[in-house]
Amino acid sequence: QSALTQPPSASGSPGQSVAISCTGTSSDVGAYNFVSWYQHHPGKAPRLMIYEVTRRPSGVPDRFSGSKSGNTASLTVSGLQAEDEADYYCTSHAGSINLLFGGGTKLTVL
Amino acid sequence: QVQLVESGGGSVKPGGSLRLSCAASGFTFSDYYMSWIRQPPGKGLEWVAKISNSGSSIYLADSLKGRFTISRDNAKNSLYLQMNSLRVEDTAVYYCARDGYNYAWDVWGHGTTVTVSS
Numbered sequence: 001q002s003a004l005t006q007p008p009s010a011s012g013s014p015g016q017s018v019a020i021s022c023t024g025t026s027s028d029v030g031a032y033n034f035v036s037w038y039q040h041h042p043g044k045a046p047r048l049m050i051y052e053v054t055r056r057p058s059g060v061p062d063r064f065s066g067s068k069s070g071n072t073a074s075l076t077v078s079g080l081q082a083e084d085e086a087d088y089y090c091t092s093h094a095g096s097i098n099l100l101f102g103g104g105t106k107l108t109v110l
Numbered sequence: 111q112v113q114l115v116e117s118g119g120g121s122v123k124p125g126g127s128l129r130l131s132c133a134a135s136g137f138t139f140s141d142y143y144m145s146w147i148r149q150p151p152g153k154g155l156e157w158v159a160k161i162s163n164s165g166s167s168i169y170l171a172d173s174l175k176g177r178f179t180i181s182r183d184n185a186k187n188s189l190y191l192q193m194n195s196l197r198v199e200d201t202a203v204y205y206c207a208r209d210g211y212n213y214a215w216d217v218w219g220h221g222t223t224v225t226v227s228s
Binding site (some may be wrong): 007032034036038040044045046048051052055057089091092093097099101102103104 | 147154155156157160169175202205207210211212213214216218219220
């Protein structure tokens with residue numbers, strides 16, 4: 001059982017928007033603005049998509065956005081494209097050196 | 111270009127040892143904290159260990175303390191993970207990653223597979 005809760009799956013049609021949630025507690029997601037999101041195509045290196053809740057690294061399309069409300073963070077993918085189909089993981093700082101992972105969400109582009 | 115390449119994975123019996131390596135290129139390795147993260151088959155990602163840029167501070171997941179250790183050689187632009195007393199549950203793809211932002215890894219390798227089986 002993962003420390004952060006993500007839905008196991010999400011889906012949307014090309015061009016649509018989809019949001020993936022990441023629920024923690026007041027000791028991790030709710031306490032710190034250090035939530036990150038990673039895209040992982042199986043067999044490839046994971047890719048950082050969002051850090052510090054809302055910030056995008058250089059090269060990440062602005063179709064990807066992050067937000068947080070209380071103990072739940074969200075990754076929204078707008079204008080879905082076929083290449084967005086992947087597994088997505090959230091992480092959150094939880095004090096000291098602790099970093100928690102979500103269980104991952106498989107995003108399917110229909 | 112910025113790159114991390116892991117090596118050293120393989121098959122080992124329970125109780126055995128392996129040393130993973132990660133070769134960094136395209137950036138000033140000694141400027142960055144580095145981490146190991148693993149993914150067991152069919153499961154999610156799990157943080158394993160972190161080391162400061164100088165190597166003076168080391169952090170390990172509680173469940174791995176006493177069996178795993180992380181080290182680095184800045185002169186060789188290399189990161190290491192020494193894994194002892196391996197268990198079946200250590201079977202995973204092991205990734206090295208650069209701690210490029212606060213509590214976020216901005217560069218990852220493609221991973222090396224460790225299989226622990228009798």
